[in-house]
Amino acid sequence: MRRPMSTDFTQPSRRTLLRTGAGLGAAALSAVVLAACSTGTANGDAAGTPAVSGGTFPVTVKHAFGETVIQKQPQRVATVAWVNDDIAIALGVVPVGLPKIEWGGNDKGSSPWKDAALEKLGASFGSAKAPAQYSEADGINFTEVAKTSPDVILAAYSGLSREDYDKLSKIAPVIAYPELAWGTPWQEATALIGKAMGKETEAAGLVKSVESQIKDKAAAHSAIAGKSFIFGNLEPGKGDGVNVYTASDNRPRFLTATGMTLAPVVADKAKGSKEFFIPWSAEKANELVSDVFVTWVPDDKTTDAIKKDPLLGQIPAIKNDALVAFADKTVTLSLSASSPLSLPWALDNVLDQLAAAAQKAGK
Structure with a gap:
């Protein structure tokens, strides 16, 4: 575990903000998963717009906790921690569930860049196609994630513990960080998520585009x-x-x-x-x-x-x-x-x- 940064006067550290909670016991988690499968998402079936079919499945994604095999292109994507939902949305996929922004966000629990991207996809918060949101103020909300009945859970940029990973894996296949907790470059996180969603080509193009924007505007x-x-x-x-x-x-x-x-x-x-x-x-x-x-x-x-x-x-x-x-x-x-x-x-x-x-x- 990493020592949290000293941030007494305002911002909690990323670990504090996304710290893991006590979670659910295995039996309780299994019950939640079964309930989620029978009731659908917390937001109906409006969200979860799939990517245009692409890539070759199954695909295997290696990460800090081993390997995750995605048998077919995910149709229902849930995310935990920061960044992962942004990447999915940037690749044209509206998650069925994503975390509220607890610090630095707006009154929607979102951000200006996320709002703009979701609007383009016809899934603005408050609309029928909007993703379900869950709080992570006390750690990963396993119950709410399970309610979205995801095909895959994206956590390429995160600080998952082994316990977190195992609990989430009872819900759906998990794409964890490749090496260091909170240490995944956004480019690598984009590539991993693109691979998991069958959008490797689009992910590579997205990385190139953003890198070019940074270079050009900095110049x-x-x-x-x-x-x-x-x-x-x-x-x-x-x-x-x-x-x-x-x-x-x-x-x-x-x-x-x-x-x-x-x-x-x-x-x-x-x-x-x-x-x-x-x-x-x-x-x-x-x-x-x-x-x-x-x-x-x-x-x-x-x-x-x-x-x-x-x-x-x-x-x-x-x-x-x-x-x-x-x-x-x-x-x-x-x-x-x-x-x-x-x-x-x-x-x-x-x-x-x-x-x-x-x-x-x-x-």
Whole structure:
């Protein structure tokens, strides 16, 4: 299990947000599965629009818990955790069930990029074809997932435990993460889900398209090219209030894709680590050397507090006024839960701030 990040003042860590609950016993879970099979989905049979027939089945998908065999193209797709539903929707498949966004979402438990994509598919929340939603505030909601009677459960980007995987597998075949919990690049998650749904060609095209968008839009902000960065979590007034994300996390991966470079101090410290973050003592904050420092905050007051903090204020990028602090939770979500839907949206909402900070770093 990974140690949760210190995030007392606002955002729970991804583990806290998607932490596993006590779950159901095997007998109780079997009863739920039988009930789901007899009653249909929690949202009727409106959702679950299948992909256009493609691919060759059966297919075998390898992952951290072994292999999952999909005998035929899934018609009813359910998802758990972040990102997976975005990928399915981006590939033109409306899930029968997906998690509500508990942090950074709108009043629909959704996001602007998900809403726009579902609208194009004629499955907006509140409509007859909308997916069922379930809360994951207390961990995976096995009962509600089972009620959707899925053919497959997508969790390519997740932090499933072995127990989670085994329980979900009693409901339907599960596509788990390939290696590291919360460490699957969005490109790899897209490829895995595309394979499971018989849409490998479409998935490859989607990845190429989004990568091209990132490259092209970043090129229009030339100030960021080659600039070093650190993406981290800063809590003013706390000696242990610093955590920095490693190259195993999708946030630094996004910045790297824009042409920026992960600061050597983080890259060197994280060598050999499989964690998506590393803790850093605030007493040594001045050693976090980079051109730009990126973080998220609950409000602008916290940004001011960071700048005035006697320790955090010594971070070189902050001293140079090259701090990017995202106060909009939806912006933070778009990078934390990087997906083929969220990243194009993020580009229009973060590049200007990154470029402004990079220009200050260049002075």
